[in-house]
Amino acid sequence: MKKLIALIFVLYIGVEMFFVFYQIPFGMDRVQSKVGKFYLEHSPKDLKVANAVTSIVVNFRGFDTLGEVTVLFIATTALGSILFRSRKVHNRLNSKRTSVEASMIVQVAGRFLVPLIVLLGAYVFIHGHLTPGGGFQGGVIIATGVLFLLLAYRQFSVNHEPITWIESLAGATFAGLGLTGIFVGKTFLENFLGTGKLNDLLSGGIIPLIYIAVGFKVAAELTGILDTILSISVPVEETENQN
Amino acid sequence: MDNILILKIAFIGASITLLFIGLYAVLTKRNLIKIVLGLSIMDNGLNLLFITMGFVKHGTAPIFSPLVMEKLKTVDAAAQVMVDPVVQALVLTAIVIGFGVTAVALALVLRLYRHHNTTNIDEIRNLKW
């Protein structure tokens, strides 16, 4: 009965909402929004950044991105503090990450693939202002490489000391580059370096530098999240069954 | 029917269906992990709706690559045929934040399971820790 009421409710709102969004012009008869047009014209002319999404994320709305990486940092910290006690209690019983050792094929393939995955991630965030991609995508790809290592090798463990340092330094670089804009007499996150030529690797002033910092920060934070989640121990009875 | 009309119905229909399947799961399911799964599905549907709103017919990705500049010569002409970049920047942010939210919610589910030994919210009655 409760399910039926929920189904009718959801169907009714869904159909209504579909017809509301159906009224909005799509595709052919669509006019570009004013804000979007402003960003599209000023990104290649003033900033010399080829990828308009990058220039919005890092420069026009850079303050939002600073808030976003802060939210990610808070999520990592919250995860660590929520799982802290249970980790300490259960580690004594069983510190094995996976109950079965990964096969030899996975381990040998990991040796070839992980450097390539990290290289791809670095490529994606260094070229964030020229091609699709950027700090967030590159950081996530690097974290995927670390995930491969964590799953394939039982004895591999993430050293938290350098990760904390990388994260703090990357965050400080972002905030410092923003504050330098104020010190040279302009606004926060002002592009104070020379902008160069469109579609050059060294173009866009501080935008590539900030995106590289974001890439390091996101990679460090997601590695921390994955390591915290994967270091939850296997329940004791499950391992006993397998032995 | 016109191709663009079919595309419009497919994209908007798929995104709104995803949104409300997720809402149905959140409303009726009693398992905490299923509820987080429903939230994740809702997140995906909303993101697709946003991107659909920014689409322009015969548009290209908002990147002034050498290929586009060679074909259209000036920046103004290239900007005319590009899709809206603002929604893409918004959704980029929303996906990464959604991942953080999912991770924290699942950690809370694990803590509740360790304490009450169940993931069914009907059985978790006492709010005392």
Place this chain on the structure above:
Amino acid sequence: MSTIITVIVVIGALFLVAAAIYAVHKKDLVVATVATSVISLVLSAFYFILQAPDVALTEAAIGVALTTIIFIVIIRNTKRFED
């Protein structure tokens, strides 16, 4: 847009809805999680068709890989079947 892309999009949209209903209906949580990652995969292709390569890259990396692994690790530590 050409007819081929339209056909692909319609099939993808039906697949998306089917995967979402399957994920919500299935009692086995691991199967439901894998169905959710299929949703993310199809959505990533949709973003590419809608000319948003940045978003497609993010969705492919986060939705397919990281969200799935976190769900599976948490399910391993709790109960696999919902009752």
